Amino acid sequence: MGTLLTTEQDVVLQFNKKRKTRIQYRKPSVRNVPDTTHNKIKNYFIEESCTFLEKLGIASDGKVLKAHQDKYRQINKYIEIIDGLLSQIAPSDNLKIVDMGSGKGYLTFALYEYLHEQKQKHPQIVGIELREHLTNFCNKQARVLGWDNLLFEAQDILDYKGSQPDVLIALHACDIATDIAIAKGIQANAQLIITAPCCHQQIRKAMKSDNIFKSILKNGILEERQAEIITDGIRALLLEAHGYKTKVFEFISLEHTAKNLMITAVKNKNTVALDTDKLLKEVEDLKAQFGIKEHYLERLLFS
Numbered sequence: 001m002g003t004l005l006t007t008e009q010d011v012v013l014q015f016n017k018k019r020k021t022r023i024q025y026r027k028p029s030v031r032n033v034p035d036t037t038h039n040k041i042k043n044y045f046i047e048e049s050c051t052f053l054e055k056l057g058i059a060s061d062g063k064v065l066k067a068h069q070d071k072y073r074q075i076n077k078y079i080e081i082i083d084g085l086l087s088q089i090a091p092s093d094n095l096k097i098v099d100m101g102s103g104k105g106y107l108t109f110a111l112y113e114y115l116h117e118q119k120q121k122h123p124q125i126v127g128i129e130l131r132e133h134l135t136n137f138c139n140k141q142a143r144v145l146g147w148d149n150l151l152f153e154a155q156d157i158l159d160y161k162g163s164q165p166d167v168l169i170a171l172h173a174c175d176i177a178t179d180i181a182i183a184k185g186i187q188a189n190a191q192l193i194i195t196a197p198c199c200h201q202q203i204r205k206a207m208k209s210d211n212i213f214k215s216i217l218k219n220g221i222l223e224e225r226q227a228e229i230i231t232d233g234i235r236a237l238l239l240e241a242h243g244y245k246t247k248v249f250e251f252i253s254l255e256h257t258a259k260n261l262m263i264t265a266v267k268n269k270n271t272v273a274l275d276t277d278k279l280l281k282e283v284e285d286l287k288a289q290f291g292i293k294e295h296y297l298e299r300l301l302f303s
């Protein structure tokens, strides 16, 4: 039996011995709307009132604008994930973090806010972004906020030769930009690499149409999904072959963004024995099944 109490009526659901249901409508037990002031307000890592949200045009008067609700949810989810990942690496007061393809800087600023303002650490965060008007805007806002160790550089990430990061981030960087970022992270021996891949053109083009799955991959959407799986699966294997513990998961619900896959890689402690040959053989076998000559990340890592 179950009873639903509303201010207009009580709705009682009952079962008899034969498990048949009966619904009864009764006079309301409560007529006054309950006091909700005691309800717990959801705690966000990044509160709506954070000044940087306003500076970036996401919020106004301490409230996130309707058009940016999804981005705000994404920002919070991202900080929640990174908070968990940072606890898996060596603690540091002044982590060097590089965000490759930082775009409008929402996530870069959010991370600085979290580490600097809330955790009282002294991170050095650099956003690398091709589009100069975005880096100019982000630098201006960072200076207004007095965030001296948050810098943005207009540059192709391929040319990045700055300081070796402890943490390498690339969120929604286009196609092979994700591979470039992963390679830079591995080469810098970063402790943590976080990517949310975007489009997967390189492998889609490299897949031979005459592969063993051709009868199902003739459907464009399935071919696209397959290309994503192979691209990101091989990225994870190559990271493992370079001594990282990797995870691939959906980091935010599909209803908010289709680009919701995240690959995280935490550098193994030195004691972990690596079976690099086995992992690289798995990459070779995978590629062979789809007639793929090369994953772009291999070119960056091995040539």
Ligand SMILES: C[S@@+](CC[C@H](N)C(=O)[O-])C[C@H]1O[C@@H](n2cnc3c(N)ncnc32)[C@H](O)[C@@H]1O
Binding pocket: 100, 101, 102, 103, 104, 105, 106, 107, 128, 129, 130, 131, 155, 156, 157, 158, 170, 171, 172, 173, 174, 177, 198
């Ligand atoms: C979709 S946006 C993502 C922005 C941000 N990371 C986020 O998730 O909100 C991708 C950004 O990567 C930049 N980008 C793409 N390829 C790049 C490259 N090779 N070097 C630097 N930036 C690049 C683009 O200009 C774009 O602003």
